[in-house]
Amino acid sequence: xxxxxxxxxxxxxxxxxxxxxxxxxxxxxxxxxxxxxxxxxxxxxxxxxxxxxxxxxxxxxxxxxxxxxxxxxxxxxxxxxxxxxxxxxxxxxxxxxxxxxxxxxxxxxxxxxxxxxxxxxxxxxxxxxxxxxxxxxxxxxxxxxxxxxxxxxxxxxxxxxxxxxxxxxxxxxxxx
Amino acid sequence: xxxxxxxxxxxxxxxxxxxxxxxxxxxxxxxxxxxxxxxxxxxxxxxxxxxxxxxxxxxxxxxxxxxxxxxxxxxxxxxxxxxxxxxxxxxxxxxxxxxxxxxxxxxxxxxxxxxxxxxxxxxxxxxxxxxxxxxxxxxxxxxxxxxxxxxxxxxxxxxxxxxxxxxxxxxxxxxxxxxxxxxxxxxxxxxxxxxxxxxxxxxxxxxxxxxxxxxxxxxxxxxxxxxxxxxxxxxxxxxxxxxxxxxxxxxxxxxxxxxxxxxxxxxxxxxxxxxxxxxxxxxxxxxxxxxxxxxxxxxxxxxxxxxxxxxxxxxxxxxxxxxxxxxxxxxxxxxxxxxxxxxxxxxxxxxxxxxxxx
Numbered sequence: 001x002x003x004x005x006x007x008x009x010x011x012x013x014x015x016x017x018x019x020x021x022x023x024x025x026x027x028x029x030x031x032x033x034x035x036x037x038x039x040x041x042x043x044x045x046x047x048x049x050x051x052x053x054x055x056x057x058x059x060x061x062x063x064x065x066x067x068x069x070x071x072x073x074x075x076x077x078x079x080x081x082x083x084x085x086x087x088x089x090x091x092x093x094x095x096x097x098x099x100x101x102x103x104x105x106x107x108x109x110x111x112x113x114x115x116x117x118x119x120x121x122x123x124x125x126x127x128x129x130x131x132x133x134x135x136x137x138x139x140x141x142x143x144x145x146x147x148x149x150x151x152x153x154x155x156x157x158x159x160x161x162x163x164x165x166x167x168x169x170x171x172x173x174x175x176x
Numbered sequence: 177x178x179x180x181x182x183x184x185x186x187x188x189x190x191x192x193x194x195x196x197x198x199x200x201x202x203x204x205x206x207x208x209x210x211x212x213x214x215x216x217x218x219x220x221x222x223x224x225x226x227x228x229x230x231x232x233x234x235x236x237x238x239x240x241x242x243x244x245x246x247x248x249x250x251x252x253x254x255x256x257x258x259x260x261x262x263x264x265x266x267x268x269x270x271x272x273x274x275x276x277x278x279x280x281x282x283x284x285x286x287x288x289x290x291x292x293x294x295x296x297x298x299x300x301x302x303x304x305x306x307x308x309x310x311x312x313x314x315x316x317x318x319x320x321x322x323x324x325x326x327x328x329x330x331x332x333x334x335x336x337x338x339x340x341x342x343x344x345x346x347x348x349x350x351x352x353x354x355x356x357x358x359x360x361x362x363x364x365x366x367x368x369x370x371x372x373x374x375x376x377x378x379x380x381x382x383x384x385x386x387x388x389x390x391x392x393x394x395x396x397x398x399x400x401x402x403x404x405x406x407x408x409x410x411x412x413x414x415x416x417x418x419x420x421x422x423x424x425x426x427x428x429x430x431x432x433x434x435x436x437x438x439x440x441x442x443x444x445x446x447x448x449x450x451x452x453x454x455x456x457x458x459x460x461x462x463x464x465x466x467x468x469x470x471x472x473x474x475x476x477x478x479x480x481x482x483x484x485x486x487x488x489x490x491x492x493x494x495x496x497x498x499x500x501x502x503x504x505x506x507x508x509x510x511x512x513x514x515x516x517x518x519x520x521x522x523x524x525x526x527x528x529x530x531x532x533x534x
Contacts, residue, residue: 024495
């Protein structure tokens with residue numbers, strides 16, 4: 001690797017330091033002006049900072065965001081999952097645990113007795129959604145805040161996956 | 177008004193200005209760095225829902241400092257470990273004893289001198305106390321019984337010794353011109369005018385010395401780009417083993433040193449409390465126009481002028497701190513010994529030649 005040759009002016013430090021100070025000072029006062037204008041209710045369209053004030057003002061998410069999973073339902077309210085084990089097989093993090101059971105309806109082969117996803121292991125890759133032949137699992141809840149004090153608390157059971165409170169919950173303020 | 181009452185009142189005024197400004201600087205540093213980097217900065221501390229643009233963080237920070245455990249390492253030396261932050265803060269604060277925050281302001285039938293003491297060794301006193309601050313750092317590093325603290329203290333000692341020399345020598349040219357070590361005389365000298373219109377401020381007479389002094393001063397206050405003794409990203413520095421208000425005192429001393437440098441630069445190079453063209457009886461503009469002012473108004477303008485200069489140089493130091501990346505240690509030493517020191521000696525020679533053949 002060759003070092004770039006510095007000119008005499010650059011080697012003197014001072015002109016370059018002044019140039020740097022000018023850049024930071026410009027940012028300082030431009031942002032200060034925007035913040036003051038915001039205080040008195042002007043320049044609403046201009047942002048003074050790239051910060052998102054997170055809990056009050058969450059960051060816009062993309063419509064295709066892969067977030068917490070949900071299991072889709074048939075018209076009668078039962079799960080669409082046929083316990084084919086495709087998602088469990090493809091899952092690179094091996095965080096899906098399915099126990100299959102016989103379905104009472106003879107036209108449907110199987111149903112899951114239990115269907116657990118360990119979010120503490122899940123890498124949010126979306127392969128389960130791609131692999132599913134029945135469109136039974138989706139990752140479109142836009143729930144990104146998942147936390148728990150215990151490892152067990154990170155485990156989603158079939159009830160959590162089927163009965164989460166917001167079905168089509170794409171945030172309103174989000175750019176699609 | 178008796179001497180003692182006068183001294184107490186002025187001391188109270190100067191201490192409250194300095195300590196309030198130091199506390200404000202902790203807030204300003206966070207907010208200013210945020211604005212410079214397109215962020216928002218501290219704004220979460222609130223009282224009854226009022227956030228006051230993050231000003232409550234000063235209270236929150238100091239409360240946190242006071243409530244934390246005061247920890248002394250098992251094999252540390254408790255006496256020196258406790259003494260170190262006091263030395264640091266004392267040396268920084270005591271410098272303000274002879275910095276004039278304003279002229280003699282007539283108040284009623286008395287005059288108030290806005291300095292605590294003035295003597296013909298003021299500048300030496302400032303430099304002496306500035307170099308005594310090194311004991312705080314070295315005691316802290318040595319008594320902590322921690323290799324990172326020790327490393328930070330060694331770096332701090334070497335750095336302060338190196339820059340102390342450039343700092344002192346850069347002032348000699350100035351002293352040769354002013355002919356006095358009293359800060360009041362220095363400020364009065366700067367009230368004159370060059371060629372009838374240019375204020376005879378130190379920065380005009382000794383631009384190179386001003387630059388060297390500012391650089392060495394920032395190095396003395398141990399902040400970026402010279403924050404080798406702390407080295408936040410690697411060794412944490414001489415206060416590695418400090419917690420609670422002892423750390424808070426070091427932290428405060430850091431900001432007081434910023435104000436010290438700002439005050440010294442404005443007194444020595446930017447006319448102290450002098451306002452351009454303002455004299456004891458009002459404005460004397462270069463064209464010959466005279467605008468008379470009451471002595472009290474003149475005093476207030478001059479006190480305000482010093483405050484504005486102080487604030488500006490604090491702001492400048494914060495801007496420099498958040499703009500420049502850190503020096504490597506050998507670069508730091510090279511800058512001090514091979515660059516600033518020869519330049520300041522050349523500055524003395526040139527000043528001497530000009531003074532002789534003027």
